[in-house]
Amino acid sequence: MLSGGMLPARSILVGLSGGADSTALLYILHGLSKKYGFTLYAAHINHCLRKGTADRDESFSRELCERLGVEFFCCKADVGAEAKRLGISEELAGRRIRYEFFDKLSKKKSITYIATAHHKNDNAETITMNFIRGSGIRGLCGIPRRRGNIIRPLLDITRSEIEEYCAERGIGYVTDETNAEIVYTRNKIRNILIPEIEREFNPSVVDTVTKNAEIMAADEDYLSICADKAYSEITDGGAADISLLKSSHRAIALRVIRKMIDDVCGISDISSFVIGSVYELALMGRTGAKCDITRGVYAVVRYGRLIIEREAEPCGDFEYNIAIGQKLYIPELGFSVLAQSASGSMSDDAQYFSLPDGSSRIAIRNRRSGDRFCPWGMSGTKTVKAFMIDEKIPAPMRDRTGIVTIDGDIAWIIGHRRDRRFKFNGSGIKISILY
Numbered sequence: 001m002l003s004g005g006m007l008p009a010r011s012i013l014v015g016l017s018g019g020a021d022s023t024a025l026l027y028i029l030h031g032l033s034k035k036y037g038f039t040l041y042a043a044h045i046n047h048c049l050r051k052g053t054a055d056r057d058e059s060f061s062r063e064l065c066e067r068l069g070v071e072f073f074c075c076k077a078d079v080g081a082e083a084k085r086l087g088i089s090e091e092l093a094g095r096r097i098r099y100e101f102f103d104k105l106s107k108k109k110s111i112t113y114i115a116t117a118h119h120k121n122d123n124a125e126t127i128t129m130n131f132i133r134g135s136g137i138r139g140l141c142g143i144p145r146r147r148g149n150i151i152r153p154l155l156d157i158t159r160s161e162i163e164e165y166c167a168e169r170g171i172g173y174v175t176d177e178t179n180a181e182i183v184y185t186r187n188k189i190r191n192i193l194i195p196e197i198e199r200e201f202n203p204s205v206v207d208t209v210t211k212n213a214e215i216m217a218a219d220e221d222y223l224s225i226c227a228d229k230a231y232s233e234i235t236d237g238g239a240a241d242i243s244l245l246k247s248s249h250r251a252i253a254l255r256v257i258r259k260m261i262d263d264v265c266g267i268s269d270i271s272s273f274v275i276g277s278v279y280e281l282a283l284m285g286r287t288g289a290k291c292d293i294t295r296g297v298y299a300v301v302r303y304g305r306l307i308i309e310r311e312a313e314p315c316g317d318f319e320y321n322i323a324i325g326q327k328l329y330i331p332e333l334g335f336s337v338l339a340q341s342a343s344g345s346m347s348d349d350a351q352y353f354s355l356p357d358g359s360s361r362i363a364i365r366n367r368r369s370g371d372r373f374c375p376w377g378m379s380g381t382k383t384v385k386a387f388m389i390d391e392k393i394p395a396p397m398r399d400r401t402g403i404v405t406i407d408g409d410i411a412w413i414i415g416h417r418r419d420r421r422f423k424f425n426g427s428g429i430k431i432s433i434l435y
Contacts, residue, residue: 009112011039012151013105015098016065016072018044018057021117023064023173024162025154029115030068038112041071043105045098047079049090050178060174075101087295091184092269099150106149118143118152121159124206125189127213132185136254136272137220142213158206227255238264240306242282254279257299257306264308265297282306303392315399319365324429330364333402333414335435337364342430350432352424353404353411362429363405364414367398373410376418384413391416404431 012029016022026042033040044061046054058074065072075097083093102114123142130139145155154162166173182188197205230252234244240260245253257278262268270293278299281291290300296311315332322328327338339362346352371384388398393416402414411422414433422428 009036009038011041011109011111012113012115013041013043013102013109013111014070015102015114015116016042016044016061017117017176018061018064018174019117019176020163020166020173021119021122021154021159023171024165025115025117026064026068026070027169027171028153030070041073041105041109041111043073043075043102045094045101046074046076047094047097048076049079049094050176053174053177057174057176073101073105077101091186102150112149114150116150116152117154119154119157119159119162120210121190121194121206123155123213124194124209125186127209128189128193129185132189134272136275137216137223138258139272140213141217141220142210144217223251223255227252227259231256231259235260238308239302240282242285242301242304242306245279245282245306250279253282257282260306260308261293261297265293265310267294267297270294278306300394302394307394309394309396311396315366317366317368319363321361321363324362327434328364330402332366332400333364335433337402337404338432338434340430340432341428342424343427345426346424346430348430348432350430351404351412351418352428352430353406353418353422354425354428355406355422359407361405361407363408365403365405366401367403371403371410373413373419374421376420376423378420384410387413387417 012033014022014026014029016026026040029040032038042061042065044058046058048054058076062072062074077097079090079094079097082097083090086093105111106114127140127142133139143152143155145152165171178184178187182191194205202208230248234240234248234256238260240256245256248256254272254275258268258270258275261270261275261278274293277291278293281289281299281301285301285304287301287303290298292298293308298309298311300307300309318330318332320328320330322337322339324339324341327336329336340350342350342352367384367388372381373384373387374381375387384403385398388401393401401416403410404412404414406422409421410419412418412431
């Protein structure tokens, strides 16, 4: 019986590999489409990983759809090359390509649901693999029946039940010979670990694992609600208040950190070991301490705040002259600067500056070694380096902080402090920042 709660639908796209699982799903939904009146589509990925058989699977899937009258779409992608380019596993690269293709088709055809053929054994294998990797409760909840517009109608059905369904109806399918190869972690779990547990410990281990996952999913749902509430209280702009993080229960704090990483960088597949390492970093609370999360993403502590960041692209020295009356876009800063003549009173959100007699050049640049200025509200001078440290400007952003100069002297560190030497006296210029 299909996992419920999915229909009615205007249209469903089936992820079709040509194997027993997806072929059975296509036949089942083809029958239901006549009863419920929805349009059925199928999408196949040729991963180019198995010489000869990959093309065979594509041909089988295409011909099957032609017989059933189902519109067929195919994406041919070199998953091995993509995995090397991204530095990830072929399994993860294939998954990324697959769902990007499904999503593209879904938008193009206004498809209601994307149906994948994950079944109970897949779920047990995923849960076991996540347990071995140390994913925490979230990974032990298993594959969700529904995530957005993605549905898994066969999730309560075992692999053997699917094969029986095909045999009873004379439904042919192709077999991926790599499923029997003891190379990938999932194959080892499928072909060695679970059969051994069934023989020696629990013949119903697949049912046991998936039932436990349902219990943990309920617990995770409640904890996630608590974590979402804490997240809004603890974090602000991709940074968490460490004192508030410390005062939270560890179970909530870890979830807040995971959500930070996901929200800031769009990365959700992070092991609990890494999340724990970030939490320990926060507990130490030493400014400047950091730890890597994944390629190009790290956590860093700055002045009582835990911050998740991507490695910034190096920013060299830049300097742009700007004329009065000119609007100039500064690519390194991501905004435009407008310089205008000003007289009378200050009447808007621009920054106003008087010009020394004979002033000739206004420029926008980033910091230079040895820069000093006279901060508004302070006596004496201060180095820009010391000012940025005191202002808690993150180190990666210091070279990307704009500075307005007038005849070479610093007039304004944009967004932070003006120089008192250029106090507006009713005549001069105004500088506006335009996003």
